[in-house]
Amino acid sequence: MPPFAGSMNPSQDSHEPKLESNSIITINVGGQLFQTTKQTLALAGPKSFLSTISDDRSFSFSSSQPHVPFFDRDPELFSIFLSLLRTGNLPSTAKAFDLQDLIFEAHFYGIESVLLNSISNPSQFEPFTLEKSMLLPLNGRETPSSISTTPFGSVHVAHGSKITSFDWSLTRKWTVLTRFAAVDSLVALSPVLAAAGATDFSGLQIIDLQKGFVRKILNWDNSTKSGSTVQAIGNSNEFLFTSFESSRRNSNSVMVYDLLGDFRPVIEIAQNEIYGAEIDSAVPATKLNWVSSYNLLMTSGFHSGPSGVSGNIKLWDIKSGKVAWEVKENVDCFSDVTVSDNLSAMFKVGVNSGEVFFIDLRSLSSDKSWVCLGDDRKMMNVKKEGLGCKIENHGNQVFCSKGGDLELWSEVLVDASTKTQDWLGDRVFRRNLMGKSKDRGGSKITNLSFGGNKMFITRKDEQFVEVWQSSARGF
Amino acid sequence: MECWDPNNVPETLPNGRIKLNVGGKLFETTASTVRSGGSESLLAALSNRSAGNSLSDSVFIDRDPEIFSVLLSLLRSNRLPTTARRFSKQELLDESLYYGIDSVFRTAISPPPLSGIDASLVSTIKPASDGVVSAFTAAADDGSILIAHAGQISNYDCSLVHSSSIRTHLDVISSIRRVWPDITAVGSEAAAGLHFYNSSSGRHLGSAHWTDPSDPRIYKSRAVAISDSPDSVFASFDCKHGENTILIIDKSTLKIVSELGRQSGNAAKSSVPGKLTWTPEMNILVGSAVTCGAFGYAGYIRLWDPRSGEVVWETSEPGSGRSSRFGDPFADVDVDSDESTLAKVCSKSGDLAVADMRKLGDDPWIYLEDPSTGMRRVGSSWEESVVHCYRKQLFVGRTKGLEVWSRTEEREFDGGEKECGFGEYRRNYVDKVEDAERGMIRRIEGGGNRLFVCRENVEGIEVWESSNFSGTVSVL
Numbered sequence: 022m023p024p025f026a027g028s029m030n031p032s033q034d035s036h037e038p039k040l041e042s043n044s045i046i047t048i049n050v051g052g053q054l055f056q057t058t059k060q061t062l063a064l065a066g067p068k069s070f071l072s073t074i075s076d077d078r079s080f081s082f083s084s085s086q087p088h089v090p091f092f093d094r095d096p097e098l099f100s101i102f103l104s105l106l107r108t109g110n111l112p113s114t115a116k117a118f119d120l121q122d123l124i125f126e127a128h129f130y131g132i133e134s135v136l137l138n139s140i141s142n143p144s145q146f147e148p149f150t151l152e153k154s155m156l157l158p159l160n161g162r163e164t165p166s167s168i169s170t171t172p173f174g175s176v177h178v179a180h181g182s183k184i185t186s187f188d189w190s191l192t193r194k195w196t197v198l199t200r201f202a203a204v205d206s207l208v209a210l211s212p213v214l215a216a217a218g219a220t221d222f223s224g225l226q227i228i229d230l231q232k233g234f235v236r237k238i239l240n241w242d243n244s245t246k247s248g249s250t251v252q253a254i255g256n257s258n259e260f261l262f263t264s265f266e267s268s269r270r271n272s273n274s275v276m277v278y279d280l281l282g283d284f285r286p287v288i289e290i291a292q293n294e295i296y297g298a299e300i301d302s303a304v305p306a307t308k309l310n311w312v313s314s315y316n317l318l319m320t321s322g323f324h325s326g327p328s329g330v331s332g333n334i335k336l337w338d339i340k341s342g343k344v345a346w347e348v349k350e351n352v353d354c355f356s357d358v359t360v361s362d363n364l365s366a367m368f369k370v371g372v373n374s375g376e377v378f379f380i381d382l383r384s385l386s387s388d389k390s391w392v393c394l395g396d397d398r399k400m401m402n403v404k405k406e407g408l409g410c411k412i413e414n415h416g417n418q419v420f421c422s423k424g425g426d427l428e429l430w431s432e433v434l435v436d437a438s439t440k441t442q443d444w445l446g447d448r449v450f451r452r453n454l455m456g457k458s459k460d461r462g463g464s465k466i467t468n469l470s471f472g473g474n475k476m477f478i479t480r481k482d483e484q485f486v487e488v489w490q491s492s493a494r495g496f
Numbered sequence: 497m498e499c500w501d502p503n504n505v506p507e508t509l510p511n512g513r514i515k516l517n518v519g520g521k522l523f524e525t526t527a528s529t530v531r532s533g534g535s536e537s538l539l540a541a542l543s544n545r546s547a548g549n550s551l552s553d554s555v556f557i558d559r560d561p562e563i564f565s566v567l568l569s570l571l572r573s574n575r576l577p578t579t580a581r582r583f584s585k586q587e588l589l590d591e592s593l594y595y596g597i598d599s600v601f602r603t604a605i606s607p608p609p610l611s612g613i614d615a616s617l618v619s620t621i622k623p624a625s626d627g628v629v630s631a632f633t634a635a636a637d638d639g640s641i642l643i644a645h646a647g648q649i650s651n652y653d654c655s656l657v658h659s660s661s662i663r664t665h666l667d668v669i670s671s672i673r674r675v676w677p678d679i680t681a682v683g684s685e686a687a688a689g690l691h692f693y694n695s696s697s698g699r700h701l702g703s704a705h706w707t708d709p710s711d712p713r714i715y716k717s718r719a720v721a722i723s724d725s726p727d728s729v730f731a732s733f734d735c736k737h738g739e740n741t742i743l744i745i746d747k748s749t750l751k752i753v754s755e756l757g758r759q760s761g762n763a764a765k766s767s768v769p770g771k772l773t774w775t776p777e778m779n780i781l782v783g784s785a786v787t788c789g790a791f792g793y794a795g796y797i798r799l800w801d802p803r804s805g806e807v808v809w810e811t812s813e814p815g816s817g818r819s820s821r822f823g824d825p826f827a828d829v830d831v832d833s834d835e836s837t838l839a840k841v842c843s844k845s846g847d848l849a850v851a852d853m854r855k856l857g858d859d860p861w862i863y864l865e866d867p868s869t870g871m872r873r874v875g876s877s878w879e880e881s882v883v884h885c886y887r888k889q890l891f892v893g894r895t896k897g898l899e900v901w902s903r904t905e906e907r908e909f910d911g912g913e914k915e916c917g918f919g920e921y922r923r924n925y926v927d928k929v930e931d932a933e934r935g936m937i938r939r940i941e942g943g944g945n946r947l948f949v950c951r952e953n954v955e956g957i958e959v960w961e962s963s964n965f966s967g968t969v970s971v972l
Contacts, residue, residue: 129573192965
């Protein structure tokens with residue numbers, strides 16, 4: 022325990038242990054006396070009444086008759102929170118309690134956000150030390166069809182016609198019933214709100230997951246006046262993107278909705294009508310990925326026909342509704358593609374080769390082509406090794422699933438002179454296989470998502486969600 | 497004392513503070529916390545006694561301080577802390593009874609509203625001996641259950657702790673009903689009469705037999721199904737030669753008052769009702785019988801007004817009415833008395849149908865459709881299935897598993913208009929594949945937000961509950 026709370030706060034100038042007597046505060050919690058400082062309590066944040074104690078002059082020792090504020094709560098839990106406020110970390114004595122109790126008590130004191138920051142902070146995400154640590158069981162028989170996470174690690178899981186939400190601590194859950202037979206795309210908008218859609222059900226639904234009702238249904242008015250099924254959903258901080266296809270499957274479009282303005286439609290981009298025989302316009306976007314540093318939306322879609330898999334990847338400027346860059350995929354088309362903001366690169370996994378490729382986004386030109394990060398002879402493979410592989414990025418890493426295994430790709434920063442000396446390429450990416458040997462393999466990975474300091478995985482035919490986190494950070 | 501309390505500080509009024517010395521450990525709390533356990537409780541009484549005294553005096557209670565700290569947390573936050581896991585439910589219940597706050601404790605441990613789409617098997621109640629359950633009832637609706645097994649009646653209280661077992665003179669109990677909190681009515685397919693037992697002392701309190709002075713063939717009749725209303729017990733009886741009736745027994749005297757619906761029993765349409773349900777809202781007695789033979793299922797549903805003894809409505813399958821489902825008679829029927837609906841499960845198609853009891857006509861059935869294709873039944877052989885209505889959900893036990901039909905939430909429209917009829921139902925499995933392999937589901941009953949499932953020739957009764965705890969499994 023630090024001798025004084027000033028050490029917590031770098032903006033504090035007085036670092037000498039001599040403190041004015043009126044900054045010490047005595048609190049009685051459930052019969053046990055605690056002494057702390059105003060500064061420590063102020064760290065509870067303005068929402069907490071603990072910080073208002075420090076503001077109130079009548080609490081201080083300076084008045085002639087000291088009044089010790091009394092809280093009718095458990096003293097042992099309070100001592101944990103006091104340590105948390107003093108150091109910013111949970112003391113190891115907290116392990117004697119259940120996380121559930123801590124959250125409930127933190128809610129009473131209004132310091133849930135302090136607790137959340139110490140346990141499930143996205144900045145604590147450590148890709149190299151992730152290991153399979155927990156399973157979140159799902160009731161019923163359906164396997165998860167899609168999952169989505171919030172930045173602080175709440176996770177929504179769609180299985181069958183149900184959506185089960187777990188809170189950030191993963192200790193509590195709620196399940197709601199939807200009208201979908203199966204939810205094919207799901208995007209978490211908040212710990213209690215999600216956008217859900219299905220390829221066989223018209224309309225995008227904004228569902229309140231705590232109360233279980235549909236808050237809004239968004240439809241795309243297409244020229245054929247038929248229903249609009251949802252092929253993919255994406256989001257940024259401001260917008261919700263939805264790829265619709267008409268029920269007759271003869272037109273498709275990407276709608277941009279305002280997340281901050283009650284889902285008002287902003288712009289319609291990538292509208293396609295099939296009049297001719299051009300196959301490309303019949304392919305709706307099945308993945309939407311917002312690239313915030315470039316202010317571009319990546320859309321990708323592919324079509325599998327007798328001549329093989331072909332697809333397209335486009336980057337859209339959503340202000341003008343124009344394509345900023347596009348690539349058509351004919352040879353070794355992607356089975357999944359992702360754009361990493363932090364790495365300024367686009368990654369795909371080839372459907373034939375099963376290898377990972379990248380394109381540097383820092384200097385985009387029309388003649389840019391994929392750089393293979395593996396054996397490029399496999400591009401002419403006919404075996405479709407990459408079928409069903411998923412690729413996602415989080416932080417500075419790219420995660421690629423191959424069957425039941427998960428590869429972790431990271432960039433090695435090498436200076437230019439060494440590159441030429443060691444015959445390295447322009448950018449150096451290296452791969453690792455994730456997990457201990459006992460956790461490798463298993464059923465095919467169907468979904469990958471990241472939130473808080475955790476990674477979430479679902480697998481084919483398994484009725485649970487795997488949680489991977491660094492063991493040092495586990496509660 | 498001057499008021500220092502800023503507006504947003506909860507529960508910190510300086511007056512009404514109480515110091516308690518429990519087993520040598522000091523606790524400080526407020527009078528309002530202590531009184532939240534009920535004004536009758538020991539703690540509230542102690543708080544009143546010490547109200548006039550100064551803060552320095554503490555009340556000494558010679559009990560275990562550890563358990564008290566759990567119960568104090570419960571009073572403070574209305575929620576059982578997880579440190580309570582160190583103690584058994586029985587210990588905590590005993591201790592909360594001592595302090596007089598058992599009602600708070602019971603509320604805290606009761607399960608949340610049962611949602612079939614998110615229920616899991618929490619425990620299996622297994623009687624110590626003769627574990628195959630012949631009949632059970634959860635009719636008290638507090639989560640407690642009475643289990644009849646090989647002539648014994650075992651009582652499990654609302655925390656599913658075994659509270660008593662008694663032995664009856666019957667060798668097999670085939671129907672059971674709690675008619676008063678401590679009086680249980682039992683019937684047997686192997687012995688005559690309906691018998692009343694005190695479920696705590698085990699005393700035989702009386703019996704009811706169906707007799708007819710004008711007809712000597714009416715003797716040694718067996719009680720088949722039992723139901724009750726606040727003032728009467730209804731029991732169906734049948735004789736060896738098939739003749740059957742329903743006797744109405746006064747609850748306070750346990751004497752037979754009247755008889756209704758006597759019939760010959762020489763056809764499926766007149767066999768003894770195997771299920772009886774009294775609906776409080778409409779004051780209607782619903783009886784149903786299902787027989788299964790070489791040519792499939794046959795049965796009837798009949799509704800009586802118990803005051804007049806008149807038949808209000810009836811249907812029999814196959815046969816009567818303008819049924820849109822010819823050749824698909826029901827395999828089981830249940831009554832949802834909260835919503836006044838009937839539910840049936842068809843024997844051949846496996847389809848589920850509901851009917852509004854207020855609007856019964858020639859063909860009142862509305863067949864439920866589920867658009868999800870993954871669960872559609874294949875094959876068309878007769879299948880034994882059971883249906884049970886609970887908390888606006890329909891639970892169906894089939895050979896392939898336990899499924900639940902639940903209504904999707906209505907969208908919040910501006911005008912608040914509601915779809916009429918039964919809305920949209922979705923079908924989901926409650927159980928997993930490995931659960932279904934344990935055996936055929938023979939009976940399902942809901943009570944106290946628990947679902948009790950009894951399987952053919954399997955020991956014990958499964959208890960399914962919903963929970964908001966995620967139940968994470970560590971795999972490190």
